[in-house]
Amino acid sequence: MTLNNVVFALLNLLVLDAIFLCALVAIVAVLAGTKRAAFAVMKRNFFAYFSNPTGYVFLCIFVFLTSLAAFWPYEFFNQNLATLDQLNYWYPWIMLVFIPAITMSIWAEEKRQGTDELLLTLPADDFDIVIGKYMSAAAIFTSSLLFSQLSTFITLAILTEGGLDTGLIFTTYLGYWFVGLTMIAIGMVASFLTGNLTVGFILGALFNAPLAFAALSDSVIPEREIWGINFAELVKNSGIARTFDDFGRGVISISSVVYFVLVTAVALYACMVLIGRRHWTGGKDGNTMAWHYLSRILALVLVTGSAVVIFRNWDVVRSDMTEGKVSSLSGATVRMIENLESDRPIKIDAFISSDMPEQYARTRYELINLLKEFSSKASSKGRDIEVNLHDNIELFSEDAQLASERFGIEPVTRMVREQGSDKQRQVILGAAFRAGLEKVTVPIFEYGIPVEYELVRSINTVARGTRKRIGIVKTDANMMGGSVMQGMSFQQIPKDPIVDELAKQYEVEEVDLMAPVKPGMYDALVVSQPSSLAPPQFDRFVEAVKAGVPVAVFEDPLPYARQDIPGTGAPKQAGGMAAMMGGGGGPQPKGDIRQLWDVLELKSPGKPGMQGFYEPALVWQDYNPYPNLEMSVDPMWVFVDQNAPGVENNEAVSMDSEITSGLSQVMMLYAGAIEAKEDATLKHTPLLTTGEMSGTLGMDKVRNVLAGQGTVMSEIKGIQPRQVLAMTIEGEASKAAASEDDEDKEAADSTPGIKVVYAADTDMMLPVFLQIRADPNRAADMRLQFQNVTFLLNAIDWLTGENEFIEVRKHEPHFESLRMIDSVKEEASTAVRKRSQQFQTEFDEAMREAQEDMDASLKTLRVEVEDLQKESQDGSISPQLLRAKMTEFQTITQQKQRMLDVKRAKFERERERNVQSIQRDADQKVTTIQNKVKGFAVALPCIPPLIVGIIVFASRRLRERENISKSRLK
Structure with missing residues (x-):
């Protein structure tokens, strides 16, 4: 399968190359039909270059240097991305060697051999000669670049197992091509100035050096503005690196193309001036014409610089050619940039x-x-x-x-x-x-x-300068932080990290509900466990929902990770000084969640519980997408996943809502189930739903399981598939909050509609999910994909109308990594983990045996002491003898314990030594693979051009020896 992927990727590249080459062939065909002299010059120089073994030597050097720059640096494997960033960095310096090697002979060789005069007598104008020479050099460079591209691409295709971004590689090499064409035109200027090959090479490198080294200008030129111009930045932006950058990131931009085309055109015009100077040099107007043409060239340079600046500031045509769209902004982001109000x-x-x-x-x-x-x-x-x-x-x-x-x-x-x-x-x-x-x-x-x-x-x-306001309702969940009573002491609860996450975008305030909350006071409310509110505050909260205040509700039948939060049907215990003094510490009044359900037209499976409260049942699901979890996953840990058994039409994480569209997995712990009432008039949209192998379990059975009396699977009597754990509720407030009073009805009709996100779980907001989001490799073997935080942020943005951010979160660029190296690393990591577990098991077994040996060696003495203690009670032995025996027992026990401690330390050192040894072996295995890749990637591409060069050299020698007598060959 890997080989098929590599071949398919290579075919994709060859198709792009074929289209590109067809365009070039079409240009050459037009040249051959309209400018026959130019085509003849191009053909002569091109075949002369590759009929000489020297050309293949330079080709070999070029391929060697590009492969070396791309794959040899440690940063290539450290970055672990299938890009050419390392080659992009070194490419201008490589071109300073390769391009002068091509251009040094373009005109200098003609002068050295005296064929320049013959060439100038052809029935062709100066343009034909210059463009013919240029296109021959461009053809030579294009052939070399295609060879480098194929060798580099094959290496990356093998490393990524065929999963590399073909568009990125093609665009990067297209940028290399433009860089080469520009530097060839500049190198030709150097060749037209001299008749010496060595001087031509040196001048070609010197003339191109400013463009290559411009990226380093900020380290030489002080960054200060003179007349409002930052000259260091100006010089840096005029170089090749700045303009090539778009191509290196997979983007074809009009500004970059214009830069290379115009700079090339100016250099070619300079070549035409140099080749045409024979017409006016030495004449009476020679000096005048020299200044005239110099002024023309300077004017062209000024026009080129202006055009580049204009197109760079109005870069209207930009196309991201990468398959993973790693250099694109989402549509929502572009719209937000366009609509910035500041x-x-x-x-x-x-x-x-x-x-x-x-x-x-x-x-x-x-x-x-x-x-x-x-x-x-x-x-x-x-x-x-x-x-x-x-x-x-x-x-x-x-x-x-x-x-x-x-x-x-x-x-x-x-x-x-x-x-x-x-x-x-x-x-x-x-x-x-x-x-x-x-x-x-x-x-x-x-x-x-x-x-x-x-x-x-x-x-x-x-x-904006101003932010929308989010109200965090103060409940026993203490999302904004606070202190709670644990036992007979207070425990400080830190602010929930999700609040800090919201504060990056919103103005967040705590709401104590000591007064009514009207629409417009807050853009949305967030309430965790509203049933823990005292009845007056709970009633105000329900009235706020009726009034149309957007609300995110997280109501949990059993807060699994926060035992200080009472569940939906659990009594609320008194806290504070009342509990500490032993007075008033009984159950306290709290809200009845069924009042909120009536407003939202919801219901939940369950039964009445203590103190008249309702105890919802909890949801279970027999599905675990992470087989590498070392612990047995509790069926009450619900993985809401599109791949869960029985999920149809992506209904687990709904595609019908902006909140969950694009998500794939959310985790909930000991969550409840909700559903719309039969006669509901509000719009209920399920967001998170379980699969087929799921159902509900009564709270009393769950308590028995948590107390160690049985297991969840033993308590399950049947399945009830597709339990809804979260949904949105929308509708007209007048329907949900109907009143017999005419004035109340009129007021209800004027309020905004109900807008609620209801989730039957608070544990989905645990800080661990933010940690997993920030560090998904925390448990690398499990590759956790929980999107709880994205779900929460999407829900708040949906309530506040910030839907653009939801679309931005959905835009996830795809990066290709070095899968072959990843698989080696993962295989090595798995081996380390298994061997470490094996060593730990061996260590535990050795310590158990040592402990048993110690207990066995002390057993006889312990029995003897116990017998003496019994006899001492009858007075049959003296207390001195008993004390002496006990002292002997304690001394021997201490000796045995010291021996055991020494064994433990020895076993621990041996275990650590073994673990370090296999870790070194695993690291060495990865390093060995990387070194082999480096060696093959650098050495193998050099072999084909060397072989072809040897064949050309041999065939040339054979042709030279034809028709020569044997006597002269001696």
Whole structure:
């Protein structure tokens, strides 16, 4: 299957190459039909180059250098992405060697051999000769580049098992082609100036060096503005690296194409001036004509620079050719940029350290891509978004100091495993967003959080200047933090991390419901376990729902992870001083959730419980998508998953709602079930539904299971498939809150409709889900895919009308990793885990046997002491003898225990040594594979051109020896 994928990927590339080559052939055909002299010059030079073994030597060197730059650096495997970032960095320097090797002989060789005069006597004008020479060099370079592309692509295809992004590779090499064509035109200028090959090579490299080294200008030229112009930035943007960047990210942009075409045109015009100077050099107007043509060239340079600036600022045509759309903004993001209401310029300062661990490589790549796309889109849409990208900064550089002092972006320490050892690495990967006095800082882009969403949210926040308001209702869940009574002491409850997540986008306030909440006071309310509210507060909450306040409700029959929160049908115990003093510590009044259900026209399976409250049943599901979980998964842990048995038409995570459309898995713990009443008039849309192998279990049976009296599977008597755990409720408030009073009816008709998201679980908001979202590799063997946080954020955005953010979260670019290396790493990791478990089992068994040996050796002495103790009670032995025997027993026990401790320490050292040994073996296996890939990727592509070169050399020698007598060959 892997071979088929590689072949299919290669065929896709060959199709793109064929289309590209057909376009080039069409251009050459037009040239052959209209400019026969130019075509003849092109044909002569092209075949002369490849009929000489030297051409194949240069081809071999070119392929060797490109393969070396692409695959040899450690950063290639550390990044673990199927991109050509390393080659992109070194490519301009490689071209400084290869392009002069092609162009040095274009005219210098003609002068050296004296064939230039013959060439100039052809029935052709100067344009024919220049364009013929140029196209021959371009054809030579194109052939070399195609060979490099195929060798590089095959290597990447094998490493990714055929899953690489063909569009990205093709576009990157298209950029290489444009770079080469431009540098060839400049190199030709050098060749027309001299008749010496060596000088031609040196001048070709020197003339192209400014474009190649312009990216380093900021390290030479001070970054200061003179007359409003930052010359360091101006020089940097005029180089090849800045313009090639779009191609390297898989984007074909009109600004980049215009840059290369215009610079090439200027250089070719300079070549025509140089070849045509024979017509006016030495004449009476020679000096005048020289200044005339120099003025023309300078004017063309000025026009080219102006055109490049114009197209760069209005880069209206941009096409992301990548298959994974890694360099595209979602439609919602583009619309938000177009509709930015702020008249203040928005400034984004991003700081990215040079030493980046593997797990952050993808985030870094995505962040840089998206920031550049933000800058381009903002320019094309006329929006003032300034992006200052401080990339590859050192931890103690001025940029790092600026990030810390001005924006509070500090290096973050992460423990990573690299090159066979665990290391602590400091990472800078943050950004600050400013607009006027508004500022938002993202200290670090954690690698599990969508980068585009963080960027859009931050830009939108500073652009608006004001935020929508979210009210967090104060309940026993204490989402905003507080203290609760545990036993006879208070325990501090920290603020729920989901509140901090919401605070990045909204203005968050705590609501105590001591007064009514009217529509317009808050854009939405979030209430966790509303049934724990006191009756007056609960009634005000229900009235707010009736009034049309958008609300997210999380009501849990059994809060599994928070025992301090009373379940829906559980009594609410008194807290505070009353409980500590032993007075008033009995059950306290609380809300009856059925009042809210009546308003929302909901019902839940269950039965009446204590104190007249209703106890909903809990949902179970026999499905576990993570077989690598080392613990037995509780059936009450419900994995709402599109792949669960019996799920049809993607009904597990509904595609009919903006909240869940695009999601695939949400986890809920000991959740309840809800459904609409038969005569419901409101609109109920299920969001999360179980599969076929599911049902409900009464609360009394669940309590027995938790008390150790049986198991969930033993209590199940039948299945009730497709239990709904969350839904949205919408409708007219007048229908849900009908009143006999005419005035109340009129008031109800004027209120907005009910808008509620109801989820029968609070555990789905646990902090662990935010940790998994930020660090999905925390349990690498399990590859957890929970989207609880996305579900929660989508629900709040849906309630507040911020639907653009929902669409942005759905846009997930696809990155291809080095699957072959990943499989080796995973295989090695699995072996390490299994062997470690084996060593732990052996350690436990050895310690058990040692403990048994110790107990057996002391058994006789212990029995003897026990017998003496019995006899001492009868007075048949003296107390001194008993004490002596007990002292002897204690001494021997201590000796045995010390011996046992020594054995334990020895076994622990041996276990750790064995674990470290297999870990080293696993790391060595990965390193060996990487080294083999490096060797083969660099060496093998050089063999075909060498073989062809040898064949050409041999055939040439044979032709030279034809018709020569044997006597002369001696």
